[in-house]
Amino acid sequence: MSKSNRSNKSKLQGLKSEVASSLNVNLKQGYNGDLTAREAGSVGGEMVKRMIRYAEQNNGSSTQSSN
Secondary structure (H helix, E strand, C coil): CCHHHHHHHHHHHHHHHHHHHHCCCCCCCCCCCCCCHHHHHHHHHHHHHHHHHHHHHHHCCCCCCCC
16 A cells, blocks of 8 residues: 555544544444444545535535526
């Protein structure tokens, strides 16, 4: 695995931990098969929302069109 991929993986893991903490979902290092589907989905969904928000802010684009 390249240095860049390790860095990106580490950043995503940090985001996942941050999101889980803000949603009061208890994530452990390694296996988290004891999470409910709702808990896992809420963490993943919030991660996607934050990544989209970040991309829009940093690319100057928006998903909403202005009329």
